Amino acid sequence: MSFTFNRRSLITRLVGLSLLLLLFVQLAGFFVVRDSIARNARMQIAREFDTGEKVWLRLLDQNAEKLRQSAALLAADYGFRSAVSSDDLETIASALENHGQRIGAAMTALLDTGLKVRAVSTDTPGADLSAILGRLAPALAEPSQGGRIVVLDGRPYQLVMVPMRAPLVVGWVLMGFPVGAPLAEEMQSLLGVQLVLQVRRADGSLAAPVSTLPAQALQMLQGMKGEVRELEVGGSTLLVREIRLDAVGGESRVLLLRSMDDVVAPYRNLQVLLAFITAGGVLLFALGSGLMARRLTTPLRSLLFATQRLSRGDYSVPLEDVERRDEIGNLARSFDRMRVDIAAQQAEIRHLAYWDRLTGLPNRENFRESVQQAISSSAPGGELAIITLDLDRFKHVNDVLGYAFGDQLLKTVAGKLADVLGDASGVVARLGGNEFALLLEPGNPAQATELAARVASSLEVPLALAEQTVDLSAGIGIACWPADAQDVDTLLSRSEIAMYVAKRKLEGPLRYDPAYDSASTQTLSLLTELRRAVDQGELRLFLQPKVTLADGATHAAEALVRWEHPQRGLVPPMQFIPFAEQTGYIRQLTLWMFEETARLLATPAAAGLRVSVNLSTRDLLDLELSARLGRLLEAHGVPASAFCLEITESAIMDDPQRAEAMLNRLSEQGFKLSIDDFGTGYSSLAYLKRLPVDELKIDKSFVMGMETDADDAIIVRSTIDLAHNLGLSVVAEGVENAAILERLRALGCDEVQGYHISRPMPAPAFMAWLSK
Numbered sequence: 001m002s003f004t005f006n007r008r009s010l011i012t013r014l015v016g017l018s019l020l021l022l023l024f025v026q027l028a029g030f031f032v033v034r035d036s037i038a039r040n041a042r043m044q045i046a047r048e049f050d051t052g053e054k055v056w057l058r059l060l061d062q063n064a065e066k067l068r069q070s071a072a073l074l075a076a077d078y079g080f081r082s083a084v085s086s087d088d089l090e091t092i093a094s095a096l097e098n099h100g101q102r103i104g105a106a107m108t109a110l111l112d113t114g115l116k117v118r119a120v121s122t123d124t125p126g127a128d129l130s131a132i133l134g135r136l137a138p139a140l141a142e143p144s145q146g147g148r149i150v151v152l153d154g155r156p157y158q159l160v161m162v163p164m165r166a167p168l169v170v171g172w173v174l175m176g177f178p179v180g181a182p183l184a185e186e187m188q189s190l191l192g193v194q195l196v197l198q199v200r201r202a203d204g205s206l207a208a209p210v211s212t213l214p215a216q217a218l219q220m221l222q223g224m225k226g227e228v229r230e231l232e233v234g235g236s237t238l239l240v241r242e243i244r245l246d247a248v249g250g251e252s253r254v255l256l257l258r259s260m261d262d263v264v265a266p267y268r269n270l271q272v273l274l275a276f277i278t279a280g281g282v283l284l285f286a287l288g289s290g291l292m293a294r295r296l297t298t299p300l301r302s303l304l305f306a307t308q309r310l311s312r313g314d315y316s317v318p319l320e321d322v323e324r325r326d327e328i329g330n331l332a333r334s335f336d337r338m339r340v341d342i343a344a345q346q347a348e349i350r351h352l353a354y355w356d357r358l359t360g361l362p363n364r365e366n367f368r369e370s371v372q373q374a375i376s377s378s379a380p381g382g383e384l385a386i387i388t389l390d391l392d393r394f395k396h397v398n399d400v401l402g403y404a405f406g407d408q409l410l411k412t413v414a415g416k417l418a419d420v421l422g423d424a425s426g427v428v429a430r431l432g433g434n435e436f437a438l439l440l441e442p443g444n445p446a447q448a449t450e451l452a453a454r455v456a457s458s459l460e461v462p463l464a465l466a467e468q469t470v471d472l473s474a475g476i477g478i479a480c481w482p483a484d485a486q487d488v489d490t491l492l493s494r495s496e497i498a499m500y501v502a503k504r505k506l507e508g509p510l511r512y513d514p515a516y517d518s519a520s521t522q523t524l525s526l527l528t529e530l531r532r533a534v535d536q537g538e539l540r541l542f543l544q545p546k547v548t549l550a551d552g553a554t555h556a557a558e559a560l561v562r563w564e565h566p567q568r569g570l571v572p573p574m575q576f577i578p579f580a581e582q583t584g585y586i587r588q589l590t591l592w593m594f595e596e597t598a599r600l601l602a603t604p605a606a607a608g609l610r611v612s613v614n615l616s617t618r619d620l621l622d623l624e625l626s627a628r629l630g631r632l633l634e635a636h637g638v639p640a641s642a643f644c645l646e647i648t649e650s651a652i653m654d655d656p657q658r659a660e661a662m663l664n665r666l667s668e669q670g671f672k673l674s675i676d677d678f679g680t681g682y683s684s685l686a687y688l689k690r691l692p693v694d695e696l697k698i699d700k701s702f703v704m705g706m707e708t709d710a711d712d713a714i715i716v717r718s719t720i721d722l723a724h725n726l727g728l729s730v731v732a733e734g735v736e737n738a739a740i741l742e743r744l745r746a747l748g749c750d751e752v753q754g755y756h757i758s759r760p761m762p763a764p765a766f767m768a769w770l771s772k
Contacts (some may be wrong), residue, residue: 015289020301036288041263042239049241052191052256056243059183060158064147067160070103070174075164084110084164084171089119092569097121100175106157107176111137113169121584122176133174136248137161137458149248151199155209178731184212185257192704194257198222199250213257214459221255228255229234236261248763306335356430358407359414367429367437372488374441375481384481385439385448386495390503391457400656401468408465410434413472416458420451437495445511448478452509480510494659529565530576531585534592538564541596543611543766546731546753549745554770558612558753559597560760561589586616594629596763597643598636605767612644612674617651620660626665642669646697647674660691674731678719689726696723700734700754706743713743720747 004282023234061508074080074095083091092110100108100121105121115137117130136148140161161174174595184195196218197210217233224231231238237260245252297605340384354366362370374384391413398406417428417436427439438455440448459472477499485491493580533539539561546556563571580586590613597611633640645666652659667673673692676700698719705712716732723730735754744752761769 004417015286018289019282020284022282026282030271030275033157033274037264037267037271038260039619041260044263045239045258045260046241048191048193049260051238052187052193053241053243055190055197056183056187056256060147060149060179061756063177063179063183064160065173066103067105067158067177068148068162070099070105071108071160071162071175074099074108074175075171075173077277080640081164081166081170085166092119095122097235102397103175104177104208105175106178107159107174109133109174111161111172111174113171115141115172118124118171123550132248135167135172137172140174149245149247150176151247151252152251154199154201155180155243156197156199156247156252157557161294162236170611171526171550172299173194180210180315181212184210188212192258192262196255196257197252198255199247199252201250231257241502249462255445261538273359289316305665306339324340335549352672359430361414361436362427364429364431367427367431367439368492370427370429370487371439374439378481379443380626380768381484382442383444384439385443385445386479387440387448387452387455387476387509388431388495389436389476390461390499391434392475392503393475397470401470405465409463409470409472412465413459417455421455424451433545436495437492445478445480445483449509449511452476452478460723475499475501476509477502478509480511480532530563533563533565534588538566539589539592540564541593541600541763542760542764544753544760545758545766545770546751547742547757548751549749555608556612556751557766558609558760559593559614561593562760581616584618586618587622590615591628591632592618594643595632595636598632600763600767601642602636609770610642610644610672612646613652614646614676620647620651622660623662626669629666629671630669643674645673645693646674646676649678652691663691663693693728693749694729695729697731697733700732703732703734703740703744703754704736706740716744717747720749724748 067677071438077099080092082088082101083095096110096119100106107120109120109122110118111133112118116135117133118638120130120133132150132152136150136159140148140159143162147158147518150157150159154177157175157176158179159174161172163169164171179197184197187193187195194212194217196208196212196213198206198208201207206222208218208222209258213221214233217231217238220233221228221231227242228240231240238257239260241256243254243256245254292721320681352363352370353360354363356363371384371386378384394406394409396407411435414428414430417438421438421440425441426443427441429437429439430438440451443451456476458472459474463470463472477495477497479485479491479495479498481491485494494516497516498510501516502508502510509678541770542560542562542565543557544556544560546558547554548556561573563573563576565571577586577589580589594613597613600612601609615625622628629640642746647659647663652663663673672694674695674697675688675691675693676697678696696719698716702712702715702719705714720730729750730748731751731753732749733753735741735744735752735756737756740754741756758769
């Protein structure tokens with residue numbers, strides 16, 4: 001497998017990043033070295049300038065000493081001395097000229113003891129030497145004076161003067177030597193520096209009578225004003241050191257120049273060598289990285305192809321490179337173990353996809369495919385039926401007896417269904433949760449109804465499991481093909497619709513009826529509109545008064561909700577409250593009622609009034625209920641004692657532990673609690689005694705039956721006695737006439753409500769009624 005470049009791959013990015021870092025380090029090192037070389041070169045040139053300045057001054061001293069010796073030799077010459085003694089000016093002048101030419105002096109002169117010029121020989125006839133020498137002679141005559149620089153006709157000269165004795169001083173011999181090219185060339189040969197001797201002319205411009213620089217560089221130097229430190233010539237940098245000369249007759253200075261390129265040239269060669277070494281290193285690194293990348297990408301690409309095979313569901317091909325002992329080998333072995341594990345898991349998943357793990361029965365998908373196959377293979381005129389059932393109160397069994405017991409119960413039910421089906425051709429399946437299904441093939445409506453009845457009968461037999469006896473029942477629905485549906489999904493759906501209707505009506509097995517669909521559609525439409533009713537302000541708060549039998553006064557009322565639909569008119573509560581409970585929207589209705597009641601109780605006219613609000617099962621199971629009610633109380637400034645929260649026995653028994661915890665929190669907040677419809681549920685007195693309730697509300701079915709049914713009268717009397725013995729107050733609802741009212745008064749009932757007293761009224765009407 002060849003290595004191909006992919007700029008998005010991890011290996012390419014890693015190699016590229018490494019190369020960039022390497023190049024960055026090398027470039028940084030290159031610039032650091034270059035700057036260091038330039039800095040060191042400047043330091044070296046500065047040291048060379050220091051040496052050059054000393055050498056230049058030393059050369060001037062040596063030249064002055066040479067002149068002094070020549071002048072002393074002339075002063076000691078017998079013939080010259082005789083000519084001076086005889087005042088033979090011709091001989092003196094000839095001797096001065098000959099001696100000056102012999103040593104290369106530019107000028108020679110004889111001065112008398114008064115330091116006045118007696119004779120002079122010079123190659124600069126235009127200069128007024130008598131005046132100049134007259135000014136310099138006293139200084140040159142001093143024993144400590146070695147020589148002086150004099151600018152004559154734009155050129156610098158070095159002058160020395162020695163005494164001529166016989167034995168007393170009879171005169172002075174002066175010699176001058178031009179400071180010129182020989183000295184500059186000697187400096188260049190000794191130190192390798194360029195030298196320029198500049199003098200300032202009378203007009204202020206600078207002249208350079210002596211220079212070792214090329215013409216172009218000298219021209220650029222002459223054009224620069226002020227102090228010069230550096231000179232750029234043809235891309236080369238010349239560093240400059242200025243030496244001031246103590247000259248007479250004009251300003252004079254010597255400039256020492258040294259090329260940076262000459263100093264750094266050896267280092268530049270070293271840098272070039274380092275550059276080649278760096279380029280070679282980068283190339284070798286790139287080649288090595290490429291080889292390493294190929295060694296990494298080849299097995300990684302193999303792993304990539306393996307993952308692609310795994311994604312397609314092919315788990316049969318083992319992975320390569322598992323024999324390697326490095327990280328790639330570890331990764332390959334891990335992938336291969338994953339391949340084996342996924343293959344096993346997929347096999348298990350395929351099994352779980354079609355079979356229920358708990359009961360071993362076919363699941364919903366398996367059952368659907370079985371029904372589909374039965375429909376496809378059915379002979380012309382053939383029929384088949386589906387029976388679905390959902391166990392009642394299974395959640396309660398799980399909560400009270402535990403999930404392990406619930407699982408065992410489901411297994412037992414699965415065995416019962418298989419026994420009921422027996423030798424008949426069909427399939428038993430668990431569709432999910434506590435829902436089961438049977439396929440009867442072939443099966444007409446009569447056979448399906450008969451089988452469903454046998455299923456219901458088998459469930460009526462109490463089950464004894466783990467020393468517990470459980471009564472079972474179920475909602476059972478039937479749908480037949482092709483009479484009730486033409487396809488498998490519709491057939492299953494309609495069988496479940498019939499099952500849910502059977503659960504609601506508690507009428508035993510039901511076969512699908514098209515009317516069930518219309519009722520479901522109407523219910524869904526109604527719930528959709530109910531969700532908009534709160535936002536659109538269609539709900540109305542109604543109140544039904546409660547009368548205290550002891551004094552005949554009204555201190556309390558029950559809050560009720562009515563829906564004023566814009567098209568349907570006033571919708572009765574029984575048409576939307578049950579479905580709101582099923583969908584969970586009852587929580588929003590409860591909060592709406594509570595807030596509307598709190599808003600009413602916050603008015604001065606409602607002072608001292610206590611209003612009852614009903615809580616549903618979903619309200620009790622809402623962990624945030626107490627916090628939400630607390631926020632509403634705080635928002636409207638109403639105490640919790642102004643409310644009585646009514647809870648049905650069935651709502652409490654759906655989840656007793658959570659209900660008890662929530663009721664304790666509400667009681668601690670200050671709410672009065674009441675058990676509504678007492679006597680219709682299945683709660684035990686031992687459990688009710690633990691609850692923090694304040695009153696019992698007798699169901700209206702018992703109150704209304706007191707006149708005609710002695711058993712109802714006994715239940716009412718017993719409930720009142722029981723409540724009073726437990727320290728609870730009693731409210732009777734359903735008071736329809738005066739006879740019932742008087743009988744309740746005789747039994748010691750605390751409060752009553754019903755149509756005999758008043759029907760539920762809109763809140764404004766109730767407040768007007770209360771004020772009268």
